[in-house]
Amino acid sequence: MMKAVLVVHGGAWAIPDTLAQASVAGVKAAAQAGSVILKSGGCALDAVEVAVRVMEDNPVFDAGHGAVLNTNGEVELDAIIMEGKTLGAGAVSSVKNIANPVSLARAVMEKTEHVMLTSKGANLFAESIGVSTVSAQALVTEQERKEWQNYKKYSVGVKELFNSQCGHDTVGAVALDEFGNVACATSTGGIRNKMVGRVGDSPFIGSGGYADNKIGAVSCTGHGESILKVTLARLILYHMEQGKSAWEAADCSLHYMAERVQGGGGAIVVSPTGDWSVTFTTERMAWAAFKDQRLLYGLNPKEMFEETLDC
Structure with a gap:
């Protein structure tokens, strides 16, 4: 029997002090929820889904109930989930009115012969299997509406917005x-004021996430277009195949992305032996990890705190 490991992130970006405490509390809650699954002998797939659902339900994160708005002032959500035994995967993109797109992605994996469904097709599939929907306004926070209205006054590209304290980003988990x-599992609302129909890295296998029992699992976060260009998740696992540790693989891959396409981001990684890492090139990334009845967490570079969980 292996020692179970779970790592979650709440997005790599310039998290302002006003959101710092809530972001850390949110990833800790997600890690604790996932750890309950693993401590009871549950599977990694269930653990990452539960952890991501907790963050989708938390309005502090850009996923589900905290998603940012596109140019039309609408929420469009992307998510992926993947398991490493059979390389089974499911993804959705540009879905609306779905509170937990990560669970819809899992349904795509388990109930269809496809890997990804998008936009209207994904919503029709959700309706066909009885997934409950919510109103468009239910996913939009008052703060996001204000931020979106304020953003419309300025001419700033989405990449510049991502690098500012006005951006938000993806959530994810590996186990x-x-x-x-x-x-x-990875889930996101994308980048504020994105074009209608824009899809970033999150739902794409090999970019927003990847899982393979022979190598490990990765969930990525950051500037989506940059991550897509270097297929960041699979690049990290490639370096692990070449003998690098989880941290070495993530670190060199993120720095390659920065040098090659000037993109910032982060990644959480776990190997089949339990080696795990949290790495990011942005100002901050809220993260938490469970292993050996311990909860580890942090926000700033080279920062780690520890709590002991009840057995």
């Missing part, structure tokens, strides 16, 4: 269960 199976 290793006691049976040696790995899984990943």
Whole structure:
């Protein structure tokens, strides 16, 4: 039996002090929820889904109930989930009125012969299997509406917005269960004021996430177009295949992305042996990890705090 590991992130970006405490509390809650699954002998796939759902339900994060608005003032959501035993995967993009797109992505994996459904098709699939929908306004916070209105007064590109304290970003989780199976999940509302129909890296296998029992699992966060160009998740696992540790693989891949396409971001990684890492090139990334009955977490570079969880 392996020692179970779970790592979650709440997005790599310039998190302002006003959101710092809530962001850390949110990732800790997600890690604790996922750890309950793993401590009871549950599977990695269930653990990452539960952890991401917790963050989708938390309005502090850009996923589900905290998603940012596109140019039309609408929420469009993307998500992926993948398990490493069979390379089973499911993804959705540009979906509306779905509170937990990560669970819809899992339904795509388990109930269809496809990997990704998008926009109207994804919503029609959700309706066909009885997934409950919410009103468009239910996913939009008052603060996001104000930020979006304020943004419309300025001419700033989405990449500049991502690098400012006005941006938000993706949530994700990776896990290793006691049976040696790995899984990943990633979910996002994208970048504020994105074009209608814009899809970033999050729902794409090999970019926003990847899971393979032979190598490990990754969930990425950051500037989506940059991550897509270097297929960041699979690049990290490639370096692990070449013998690098989880941290070395993520670090060199993120720096390659910065040098090659001038993109910032972060990644959480777990290997089949339980080696795990949290790496980011942005100002901050809220993260938390569960292993050996311990909860580790941080926000700033080279920062780590520790709590002991009840057995």
